[in-house]
Amino acid sequence: xxxxxxxxxxxxLATCTGVGKTWQTDGAPFVAxxxxxxxxxxxxxxxxxxxxxxxxxxxxxxxxxxxxxxEGRIVCGGAEVTAPGTDRGLVFQETxxxxxxxxxxxxxxxxxxxxxxxxxxxxxxxxxxxxxGLSEAIDKRPDQLSGGMxxxxxxxxxxxxxxxxxxxxxxxxxxxxQTRSKMQEFxxxxxxxxxxxxxxxxxxxxxxxxxxxxxxVFTARPGRIKTIIPxxxxxxxxxxxxxxxxxxxxxxxxxxxxxxxxFAEQERVR
Amino acid sequence: MKANLTTYLAQRGVAKAPGIAGKPRRGLARRLVxxxxxxASLACFIAVWEVCWAAGWADPLLLPPPHIFLxxxxxxxxxxxxxxxxxxxxxxxxxxxxxxxxxxTTLRVMSGLVLGFVCSVTMGVAIRYFRLLGNLTxxxxxxxxxISPIAWLPVAIFLFGIGNAPAVFMVFISLFFxxxxxxxxxxxxxxxxxxxxxxxxxATRAQTFRHVILxxxxxxxxxxxxxxxxxxxxxxxxxxxTGVGSGLGQVVMLARNTFNSSLSFxxxxxxxxxxxxxxxxxxxxxxxxxxxxxxNGLGGMK
Numbered sequence: 001x002x003x004x005x006x007x008x009x010x011x012x013l014a015t016c017t018g019v020g021k022t023w024q025t026d027g028a029p030f031v032a033x034x035x036x037x038x039x040x041x042x043x044x045x046x047x048x049x050x051x052x053x054x055x056x057x058x059x060x061x062x063x064x065x066x067x068x069x070x071e072g073r074i075v076c077g078g079a080e081v082t083a084p085g086t087d088r089g090l091v092f093q094e095t096x097x098x099x100x101x102x103x104x105x106x107x108x109x110x111x112x113x114x115x116x117x118x119x120x121x122x123x124x125x126x127x128x129x130x131x132x133g134l135s136e137a138i139d140k141r142p143d144q145l146s147g148g149m150x151x152x153x154x155x156x157x158x159x160x161x162x163x164x165x166x167x168x169x170x171x172x173x174x175x176x177x178q179t180r181s182k183m184q185e186f187x188x189x190x191x192x193x194x195x196x197x198x199x200x201x202x203x204x205x206x207x208x209x210x211x212x213x214x215x216x217v218f219t220a221r222p223g224r225i226k227t228i229i230p231x232x233x234x235x236x237x238x239x240x241x242x243x244x245x246x247x248x249x250x251x252x253x254x255x256x257x258x259x260x261x262x263f264a265e266q267e268r269v270r
Numbered sequence: 271m272k273a274n275l276t277t278y279l280a281q282r283g284v285a286k287a288p289g290i291a292g293k294p295r296r297g298l299a300r301r302l303v304x305x306x307x308x309x310a311s312l313a314c315f316i317a318v319w320e321v322c323w324a325a326g327w328a329d330p331l332l333l334p335p336p337h338i339f340l341x342x343x344x345x346x347x348x349x350x351x352x353x354x355x356x357x358x359x360x361x362x363x364x365x366x367x368x369x370x371x372x373x374x375t376t377l378r379v380m381s382g383l384v385l386g387f388v389c390s391v392t393m394g395v396a397i398r399y400f401r402l403l404g405n406l407t408x409x410x411x412x413x414x415x416x417i418s419p420i421a422w423l424p425v426a427i428f429l430f431g432i433g434n435a436p437a438v439f440m441v442f443i444s445l446f447f448x449x450x451x452x453x454x455x456x457x458x459x460x461x462x463x464x465x466x467x468x469x470x471x472x473a474t475r476a477q478t479f480r481h482v483i484l485x486x487x488x489x490x491x492x493x494x495x496x497x498x499x500x501x502x503x504x505x506x507x508x509x510x511x512t513g514v515g516s517g518l519g520q521v522v523m524l525a526r527n528t529f530n531s532s533l534s535f536x537x538x539x540x541x542x543x544x545x546x547x548x549x550x551x552x553x554x555x556x557x558x559x560x561x562x563x564x565x566n567g568l569g570g571m572k
């Protein structure tokens with residue numbers, strides 16, 4: 001639906017221009033990312049796909065403001081990114097919930113930091129947990145939830161601050177296959193019912209095709225954009241048809257060289 | 271994976287992996303079994319001692335077995351003098367003076383522990399929060415940390431004379447440096463993900479310390495506190511023996527000076543039981559206050 005009525009030329013929500021990142025490790029420069037040029041539109045679902053160690057997560061952290069760019073600039077919502085901000089939500093791979101807080105308190109942690117009073121926070125927690133289908137869990141402790149439920153809470157926690165863009169760093173990588181596909185459906189729904197742009201990092205091709213409007217394919221280190229593949233399959237996405245398979249085959253071919261290169265590099269390091 | 275395992279264990283209500291601990295037990299049986307083994311262990315120890323006595327290997331004057339040193343309760347208890355006068359026997363009832371002696375020692379340990387815990391955690395957090403303070407104090411603290419608390423005893427007496435203060439000070443000092451260093455290392459090991467979450471959620475530096483770092487480090491610090499508890503008990507006895515003039519340490523010293531082996535073992539029993547009760551109490555507090563720590567039996571007896 002959004003594809004057909006997409007307005008002609010809306011300015012992008014986030015822009016990366018000539019972004020590079022170089023780490024200094026024991027004096028030797030380690031180039032993680034180079035020459036990244038990328039626009040992310042409002043309400044767009046972008047997936048970063050690449051072999052492990054290609055710097056796709058690094059780009060996500062740069063966009064979040066947790067790391068600083070070495071070259072180029074990142075602009076989000078009209079302002080240059082230099083530090084973390086509540087306009088950009090971040091969801092991590094590992095369990096990132098605070099074990100000492102209840103599920104409800106975890107969801108509204110950010111609002112507490114913004115000094116929202118307790119009763120109001122509780123209402124927001126209820127509303128958010130309803131959206132992620134966990135309204136029963138508000139007073140539970142994180143360790144009483146399953147891995148999939150915990151990641152739903154983490155998504156809810158990021159949404160509670162009403163970000164314009166949600167950055168997700170392999171959020172479902174630690175989940176089993178069945179849970180993972182459920183979570184992809186869940187995330188698509190959350191995205192469709194909100195106004196956020198999504199940037200989703202993964203190395204799983206099926207996951208990328210299930211979720212994305214556009215797939216940004218990364219090269220092996222130093223990470224560059226190899227190509228950007230638009231996905232115009234209708235949602236909810238059916239994974240067992242020819243169009244889906246053609247796309248995953250194409251991406252597998254694209255990825256093969258990069259995976260081989262990444263592998264060769266890892267062997268060399270060892 | 272580890273998190274999944276913990277969840278699983280929490281649901282099952284089992285403290286250990288089933289494969290290691292054998293069949294998981296439920297409810298009352300689960301509590302009674304360790305207690306039974308505890309009693310059995312103690313019974314074996316006492317039995318060996320008693321047999322040595324019955325066989326004539328253990329001289330009852332030097333190594334009196336439990337049935338001897340626990341027998342004459344009243345005559346033992348008269349040495350427990352709640353006043354600070356050395357060598358005086360008690361005029362109040364035996365049990366009362368005994369309890370008061372234990373309470374006096376316990377209070378010294380407790381004040382020292384609380385003071386030491388609060389001060390060292392505050393110090394450790396301050397060192398990481400104010401960089402200048404850290405640069406100025408941390409090297410000295412690291413230098414002072416390995417000095418045995420016993421070496422501080424003269425200092426305690428120089429500073430505080432005779433009375434409660436030097437004993438409390440000794441407990442405090444035995445804890446302070448270790449716990450400060452430990453606090454700092456815990457702060458450095460706080461999960462990066464949690465710190466990132468705080469940053470992304472717009473938490474200020476102060477908020478991050480209060481709402482993320484402090485709750486994250488408290489459980490392990492409490493563990494360190496428990497491990498240092500026994501050290502605190504040792505130190506307070508030394509302090510009492512030399513600097514205070516009352517308490518369990520003083521009774522031990524009295525037993526030594528009067529060559530009263532029964533009294534010595536009797537007091538050791540009291541110290542053991544009190545220390546054990548202390549540890550149990552701390553563990554209960556830990557479970558209630560720091561509920562988010564998986565109860566993995568680290569450092570505990572279960």
